[in-house]
Amino acid sequence: MASGTVLVAGASGLVGQAAMRHFAASGDWEVIGVSRRNSQAVPGARFVALDLTDADACREAARDFGGVTHLVYAALHEVPGLFAGWVDEEAIERNGAMLRNLFGPLSEAAPGLRHVSLLHGTKAYGIHHPSIGPAGVRIPLREREPRREHRNFYFVQEDYLRERQRDANWGLTVFRPTVIYGDAWGNNMNPIPVLAAYAALLRDAGEPLHFPGRPGHQGLREAVDVDLVASALGWAATSSAAAGGTFNLTNGDVFTWDNVWAAIAETFGMAAGEPRPIRLAEFLPEQQERWASMVRRHGLSAPEQVVDFVGYNSLVYTDMLLAGTPAPSNPLLNSTIAARQAGFADCMDSEDMFRKWFRKLQGDKVVPSRR
Numbered sequence: 001m002a003s004g005t006v007l008v009a010g011a012s013g014l015v016g017q018a019a020m021r022h023f024a025a026s027g028d029w030e031v032i033g034v035s036r037r038n039s040q041a042v043p044g045a046r047f048v049a050l051d052l053t054d055a056d057a058c059r060e061a062a063r064d065f066g067g068v069t070h071l072v073y074a075a076l077h078e079v080p081g082l083f084a085g086w087v088d089e090e091a092i093e094r095n096g097a098m099l100r101n102l103f104g105p106l107s108e109a110a111p112g113l114r115h116v117s118l119l120h121g122t123k124a125y126g127i128h129h130p131s132i133g134p135a136g137v138r139i140p141l142r143e144r145e146p147r148r149e150h151r152n153f154y155f156v157q158e159d160y161l162r163e164r165q166r167d168a169n170w171g172l173t174v175f176r177p178t179v180i181y182g183d184a185w186g187n188n189m190n191p192i193p194v195l196a197a198y199a200a201l202l203r204d205a206g207e208p209l210h211f212p213g214r215p216g217h218q219g220l221r222e223a224v225d226v227d228l229v230a231s232a233l234g235w236a237a238t239s240s241a242a243a244g245g246t247f248n249l250t251n252g253d254v255f256t257w258d259n260v261w262a263a264i265a266e267t268f269g270m271a272a273g274e275p276r277p278i279r280l281a282e283f284l285p286e287q288q289e290r291w292a293s294m295v296r297r298h299g300l301s302a303p304e305q306v307v308d309f310v311g312y313n314s315l316v317y318t319d320m321l322l323a324g325t326p327a328p329s330n331p332l333l334n335s336t337i338a339a340r341q342a343g344f345a346d347c348m349d350s351e352d353m354f355r356k357w358f359r360k361l362q363g364d365k366v367v368p369s370r371r
Helices: 014-026 056-064 091-109 153-164 190-202 226-240 257-267 280-286 288-298 306-310 312-321 335-344 349-362
Strands: 005-007 029-035 045-049 070-073 113-118 172-176 209-211 246-249 272-275
Touching: 005 045, 005 280, 014 045, 014 226, 056 091, 070 091, 091 153, 113 153, 113 226, 113 288, 153 172, 153 288, 172 226, 172 272, 190 209, 190 257, 190 280, 190 288, 190 306, 190 312, 226 246, 246 335, 257 349, 280 288, 280 312, 288 306, 306 312, 306 349
Parallel strands: 005 029, 005 070, 029 045, 070 113, 113 172, 172 246, 209 272
Antiparallel strands: none
């Protein structure tokens, strides 16, 4: 018998796709994914096209969600250019409305709802906001710290769900993963396709893998593998210790770009080159003709438009990560003690994570193989 029916909102996104794969692969769940864009097919899961900004469409769709027992809410609206949207009132309201449009009719249609997982991130600490910023937070970032009030759609969504929870019988778990890495392409905040496209283009041109970020950047970084995030979602769905909790998520180690760059280069069969600072948001679109030619020559499954493959916001995001911001003197490290004490102890070597995802993109013929 299935453990329940899980509805994944944002099924075409980085976390949504991984969550669909995780729940479907277990064989214990009926899995339904919803998003405005088509999701990649996941064996054992059903996809429903749904625009969460359309309240009427959400009410209509909810009629078929009566058996839903678990909701994974990983839907996200970002504006072009990414960073401005993090403090934009319209973007904040739109993200709040998307959750309300879905959850309102779902809660009425699905009387057996048992648990909701809400995907947020470390911006909950205010590191992105001009009123707080990286200098205004305590390191490591801990979930038990009092909420620093600032305009943030995370708080709009969380406050809404906690209000709806008062007379309900379902549990709520909030996750705050650090920078997430995975294989999903065309998304807002995934560096893996960006770096894969950059490496493939340099190799196609006979170049080594030059480091495009700030030279000598030794700032400590954290990452979280999207499959680890999906595993945490599976744990939260059935763990009483997760209900009511808020949990940071990381791989459990740290890395510097300088120290993983050789491993990334090796995965593509390339030598690690010298630092050559560039803005990938400018460089990759300029390589459109070479990219399209490479896709055709190698019979790749990636789109011929390079920006469609990497996602423009992911270009902007990756440039930020490679530039070494925030300053290395104040690395934004996350405590994951709360998750471990509650019973979730999965971890991942970050260097192995990079190898894993680049090899998968090669194996899936999304980018040329190292051979």
